[in-house]
Amino acid sequence: AQKVTQAQTEISVVEKEDVTLDCVYETRDTTYYLFWYKQPPSGELVFLIRRNSFDEQNEISGRYSWNFQKSTSSFNFTITASQVVDSAVYFCALSWAGSYQLTFGKGTKLSVIP
Amino acid sequence: EAGVTQFPSHSVIEKGQTVTLRCDPISGHDNLYWYRRVMGKEIKFLLHFVKESKQDESGMPNNRFLAERTGGTYSTLKVQPAELEDSGVYFCASSRRDFTDTQYFGPGTRLTVL
Numbered sequence: 001a002q003k004v005t006q007a008q009t010e011i012s013v014v015e016k017e018d019v020t021l022d023c024v025y026e027t028r029d030t031t032y033y034l035f036w037y038k039q040p041p042s043g044e045l046v047f048l049i050r051r052n053s054f055d056e057q058n059e060i061s062g063r064y065s066w067n068f069q070k071s072t073s074s075f076n077f078t079i080t081a082s083q084v085v086d087s088a089v090y091f092c093a094l095s096w097a098g099s100y101q102l103t104f105g106k107g108t109k110l111s112v113i114p
Numbered sequence: 115e116a117g118v119t120q121f122p123s124h125s126v127i128e129k130g131q132t133v134t135l136r137c138d139p140i141s142g143h144d145n146l147y148w149y150r151r152v153m154g155k156e157i158k159f160l161l162h163f164v165k166e167s168k169q170d171e172s173g174m175p176n177n178r179f180l181a182e183r184t185g186g187t188y189s190t191l192k193v194q195p196a197e198l199e200d201s202g203v204y205f206c207a208s209s210r211r212d213f214t215d216t217q218y219f220g221p222g223t224r225l226t227v228l
Contacts, residue, residue, distance in 0.1 A: 004156075033214070035216075037219070042220065042221065043180075043203075043221045043222050043224075044117075044219060044220060044221035045122075045157075045207075045222075046219075047218060047219075049203070049214055050216055052214075057224060062221075071138070091157065093157075097213070098213060099213060100145060100147070100162050100169070100170065100209075100213045101159040101170070101172075101173070102147075102149070102155040102159065102217060103154065104149075104156045105154075105161075106154075106155065106159075107154050107156075107157075111130035
């Protein structure tokens with residue numbers, strides 16, 4: 001069975017603080033894909049990143065970075081120097097080879113306070 | 115390139131009524147998906163079309179839900195008759211061809227059944 005756990009329901013930080021959103025996944029497949037999506041107040045899900053199970057390199061994109069660790073089945077997301085525009089619900093998701101379904105976590109609501 | 119669009123953005127209906135949600139995928143995307151998020155829970159997969167064919171309906175909750183994709187373009191999701199537990203946000207997503215292609219989501223339709 002596939003499962004994604006985002007244990008943090010809500011996080012509040014003050015602007016310019018760094019924040020890490022946790023994502024732990026479960027899968028029996030050896031080939032799988034991990035995703036992060038952002039849902040701003042406007043409602044749409046915005047794709048942020050996709051990682052496949054064979055690529056454990058960390059990724060950095062501007063203020064965003066992702067830490068993929070197969071040993072702990074985690075795919076954590078860090079925002080450096082947070083800004084008010086980062087306020088959103090962030091979803092971690094998983095899919096496996098041959099499947100088109102995404103399995104989502106419950107999401108983490110991030111509030112960045114000015 | 116236009117993103118995934120959904121109509122309406124909100125719908126409020128009474129129990130027993132019928133509602134039809136529409137999704138227009140990104141042009142050229144063969145795959146179209148419906149997902150649903152019931153309040154406080156995960157976003158859950160409902161079904162997947164490849165062009166006009168239903169590829170996977172394993173997430174459809176019951177036979178009150180009917181999805182169609184006319185000519186492999188836009189899709190509709192009809193709920194008839196609606197029940198209180200159908201309330202939630204219905205997301206549509208599309209992807210190009212392969213299961214490795216990223217799914218891009220629309221803004222969702224918020225359905226409230228009173």
